[in-house]
Structure formats: structure tokens, C-alpha cells
Amino acid sequence: MKKYKAIIYDIDGTILNTLDMNMYPLIKIIKEELNEDWSFNDVLKFSSYPGMKVTNS
Incomplete structure (x- = not known):
């Protein structure tokens, strides 16, 4: 199994x-x-x- 050196977690707007x-x-x-x-x-x-705040407003 391949081991990764890093994992990129993208919070919207950081990379994409x-x-x-x-x-x-x-x-x-x-x-x-x-x-x-x-x-x-x-x-x-x-x-x-x-989502719940938008649907209940």
C-alpha cells in the first residue's frame, strides 16, 4: 500500500x-x-x- 506524505484538505476558496x-x-x-x-x-x-436557517426563514 502506498504511503502519502501529505493530504490536502481544501476549504472552499483555498485552492478551488x-x-x-x-x-x-x-x-x-x-x-x-x-x-x-x-x-x-x-x-x-x-x-x-x-441550510436549516435558510429553509426556516
């Missing part, structure tokens, strides 16, 4: 910024489920909230 990758599918889901057009900035303001 995956925020955009997650926001655009969410915009599509909002359109499909609520038939509402949200902009990237509309969705982005909720990105720092835990």
Missing part, C-alpha cells in the same frame, strides 16, 4: 472556488420548483447560511 459551481444549479432548482427567476447575487447572499 466551488461556490459558482453550487449556485447555478440552485438557481435552476429555484426556477423549476418556485417558477421564480433569481439572479446569482440573489442566491449568493444566502451562501453563508446553514
